Amino acid sequence: MIIVKDLHKKFGGNHVLRGVDYHIHQGEKIVVVGPSGSGKSTFLRCLNLLEIPTSGEIWFDGQLITDPKININKVRQHMGMVFQHFNLFNNLTIMENITLAPVKLKLMAEEEAKENALKLLNRVGLAEKADAYPGSLSGGQKQRIAIVRSLAMSPKLMLFDEPTSALDPEMVGEVLEVMKELAESGMTMVVVTHEMGFAREVGTKVLFMDEGNIIEENTPQEFFANPQSPRLKEFLSKVL
Amino acid sequence: MDWLNSVLEKANAAFVEKDRWRLYLKGLGITMEVAVFAALIGIVLGTIVAFMKLSTKRNGKPTIFARIANIYIDIIRGTPSVLQLLIMWVIVMKDCKNGVLVACITFGINSGAYVSEIMRAGILAVDKGQTEAGRSLGLSHFQTMRYIVIPQAFKNALPPLGNEFIVLIKETAIVGYVGLSDLTRVANQMTSKLYEAFMPLIGSAIVYFTIIKILTVLLAKLERRLRKSDNR
Numbered sequence: 001m002i003i004v005k006d007l008h009k010k011f012g013g014n015h016v017l018r019g020v021d022y023h024i025h026q027g028e029k030i031v032v033v034g035p036s037g038s039g040k041s042t043f044l045r046c047l048n049l050l051e052i053p054t055s056g057e058i059w060f061d062g063q064l065i066t067d068p069k070i071n072i073n074k075v076r077q078h079m080g081m082v083f084q085h086f087n088l089f090n091n092l093t094i095m096e097n098i099t100l101a102p103v104k105l106k107l108m109a110e111e112e113a114k115e116n117a118l119k120l121l122n123r124v125g126l127a128e129k130a131d132a133y134p135g136s137l138s139g140g141q142k143q144r145i146a147i148v149r150s151l152a153m154s155p156k157l158m159l160f161d162e163p164t165s166a167l168d169p170e171m172v173g174e175v176l177e178v179m180k181e182l183a184e185s186g187m188t189m190v191v192v193t194h195e196m197g198f199a200r201e202v203g204t205k206v207l208f209m210d211e212g213n214i215i216e217e218n219t220p221q222e223f224f225a226n227p228q229s230p231r232l233k234e235f236l237s238k239v240l
Numbered sequence: 241m242d243w244l245n246s247v248l249e250k251a252n253a254a255f256v257e258k259d260r261w262r263l264y265l266k267g268l269g270i271t272m273e274v275a276v277f278a279a280l281i282g283i284v285l286g287t288i289v290a291f292m293k294l295s296t297k298r299n300g301k302p303t304i305f306a307r308i309a310n311i312y313i314d315i316i317r318g319t320p321s322v323l324q325l326l327i328m329w330v331i332v333m334k335d336c337k338n339g340v341l342v343a344c345i346t347f348g349i350n351s352g353a354y355v356s357e358i359m360r361a362g363i364l365a366v367d368k369g370q371t372e373a374g375r376s377l378g379l380s381h382f383q384t385m386r387y388i389v390i391p392q393a394f395k396n397a398l399p400p401l402g403n404e405f406i407v408l409i410k411e412t413a414i415v416g417y418v419g420l421s422d423l424t425r426v427a428n429q430m431t432s433k434l435y436e437a438f439m440p441l442i443g444s445a446i447v448y449f450t451i452i453k454i455l456t457v458l459l460a461k462l463e464r465r466l467r468k469s470d471n472r
Contacts (some may be wrong), residue, residue, distance in 0.1 A: 050372055052298070077378030087373035090470075091391045100387060101377035135470050146373075153377060 001026045001157065001188055002047060007056035009042055016042045018212035019056070024157075029189045031199040031220075034209035035235060040192045043209065044161050047190065048079045061156070077105065080150030084162040086142040088134035094121070094145055095130040098152045113152070120148045124178050140171030144178050151182075158182065160191040196239060200224060208232045254430060254439035267426035268447060274343045274422070275409040281348025282408070283401075286355025289313070291385070293360055309356065316353035322414050324350055329418040339420045347408060354404055362397030363389060395466045402459040406452050423447060 002024040009017040016039045024030055032040045045051040047058065049065065049072050058066045065075050089097050098120070099113040108116065121127040124144040134142055143163055150158060160179065164172045176198050183189055183202045193199065199206050199220055206223040208216040208231075216223070216232050224240070227233045255261045292309040296302060302310075316324070328346045329339070336342055366389050374384030394401075416425035427444035431437045 048376055050376060073375075073378050073380050075378075076376055079376070081373075081376035083369055083373065085367075085369050087367070087369035089370060089373065089388050091388065091395070101374075101379055104383055104387065105378055133468075133470070149373075149377070 001028075001061060003057075003059040004047075005057040005059075007043070007046060007058065008054045009039070009046060009051060010054045016212055017046065017053070017056075020212070020214060022207075022214060024188065024190065027186055027188055027204075029183050029202050029204045030191065030207060031203035031205070032190065032192045032207045032209060033194065033196070033199060033235075033239075034207075034215075038209040039212040040209045041161055044159050044190060044192050047159060048076050048081055050081070077101075077107075077153055078156045080147075080153060080155035080158040082143070082146050082150060082158065082160045082163045084166050086134075086139070086146045086166075088137075088142055088146055088149070090134055093131050093133055094126070094137075097134065097145065098149045101149075102152055107153070117148070117152055120151055121145075123181075124148055138171060139167045140174045143167065143171075143175045147175075147178055147182070157188045157190070160189065160193065162192050162194070164193065164195055194239065196224070208235065210235075250436055250439050251443075253434055254436065254443060260430065263421075263426050263430070264423060264444065264447065267421055267423035267444075268451075270340065270415070270420055271409065271412050271422040271424075272451070273340060274347060274412045274415060274420075275405070277344040278347030278351055278412070279405050279408055281344065282351030282355045282404070285348065285352030286357075287359050287390075289352060289356035290359035290363060293356065294363060313353045313356060316350055321347070321350050321411060322417060325414060325417055339415070339418045342418060343412065343415045343420060347412060351404060351408055355401065358397050358400045358404060359393060361400070362393035362395075365396045366392045395463075398459070398463050398466065402456070406455065409452060409455075410448065 002022075004020055004022045004024075007017050007020040008015070018039075020039075020043055032043065034040045042051055046053050049058075053066055056066065057064060060075060060079070063070065063075070065072065088094075089100065092100060095114065095117055098117040099108075099110065102108040102113045102116070103110050118127055118130065121130060124147070126141060126144060126148075129137060129141065129145070134145070137145065147158075147163075163179070164175050167175060172195070176195065179189070179191070179198070180202055191198070191203075201220075203220045205217060206220050207214050208223070208227075208229075210231050216227065216229050218226075224236065227236055255264070289309045289312060292303075292305040293313075295305050325343065325346045329342050333342050333345070370388050370392065371384055374388045375381070379387070412422055413424035415422050416428070421429070423444050427440040430440040434440070
């Protein structure tokens with residue numbers, strides 16, 4: 001579904017990604033872990049071109065999306081993204097947050113979009129918040145809404161950039177629960193996280209990134225039970 | 241009681257006799273006409289210039305539009321508005337006999353420079369994550385600005401925008417230079433006509449003050465309404 005070839009990203013003199021190669025298949029739940037500054041968030045943000053790669057190729061559904069001629073807005077409609085800081089639109093109600101993109105991009109009529117939004121809100125138990133503004137919600141609620149907002153576009157793939165890192169501890173569970181359900185429904189997911197429990201339970205593959213590259217890749221069982229590289233062993237000894 | 245009589249007499253001469261209040265009212269009309277149209281031009285122009293100034297190339301360097309915006313802002317802020325008005329009236333639009341039109345355009349262009357910096361600050365104060373979220377959903381840059389960033393930027397910019405409009409109302413007092421009889425000029429003319437300065441000058445000062453006080457109250461109301469999405 002996504003093929004990444006020799007991906008490089010530099011910020012000024014800072015070489016953040018150093019030739020990442022990876023292949024994501026339909027239905028996989030890829031969990032990316034690694035120390036901060038390892039390039040995992042940049043890698044994720046390159047996948048939907050929020051960061052423009054310095055060099056390298058990204059193919060999505062057989063389309064070379066790093067080609068400057070491609071209509072990136074069209075591509076992004078098929079890739080949901082959930083951010084660490086939720087980024088709900090502060091000037092819009094929850095309902096408007098969810099329906100804005102499908103309606104303005106003319107994928108749905110307003111009525112249809114609202115109906116769909118309510119269905120999704122019910123799935124995460126927040127239908128009664130439809131007319132509230134983001135400012136009045138808790139972090140966990142905001143993140144569940146952010147997931148719903150992405151799902152309203154019926155994406156083929158969901159990207160999660162440390163979705164629970166900004167949450168109070170007692171709210172992490174409710175967000176992971178929604179993500180788990182989403183995984184069970186067959187969604188292809190790429191998740192950057194520090195939640196090792198989630199990686200173990202939901203991931204089909206776990207990647208370890210360090211210094212701008214994927215150092216190790218394995219099934220969750222093997223990844224945690226039999227780490228190969230010394231860097232990963234050291235990392236796991238610190239976080240587990 | 242003599243002083244009271246003399247005050248009333250002076251007030252009578254300054255405002256009531258020969259329906260002189262009509263002149264002040266007409267002057268106020270011109271003041272507000274110029275201020276309101278200039279403010280409209282200023283908001284539109286200022287918003288466009290703010291985006292021009294914020295535009296960057298892929299490598300992060302400013303575009304040609306950003307350079308043009310900078311030159312415009314520099315020139316307008318670097319010269320007195322009286323001179324700008326005279327230059328427009330005597331040189332640039334010398335074939336236009338409509339002083340009000342010239343004044344509206346001049347003050348509009350003038351205000352645009354200040355509004356652009358106000359709007360730029362408002363836009364920069366909107367969290368980058370808002371734009372990223374909009375773009376990640378597939379909305380275009382323009383749609384993201386239109387539906388998400390500009391409404392929030394406008395809210396941020398409302399207090400200084402109100403300030404700018406208030407300054408504008410008072411700054412129109414220089415349109416007498418191009419022969420318009422605005423409120424200030426009417427008061428001035430009346431002073432020479434009656435050999436009496438107190439009533440016309442203080443009277444028109446009170447009118448300015450009242451108009452701006454009403455505006456302040458309305459702006460506070462608008463701000464409260466726009467802030468309703470902030471309830472926490």
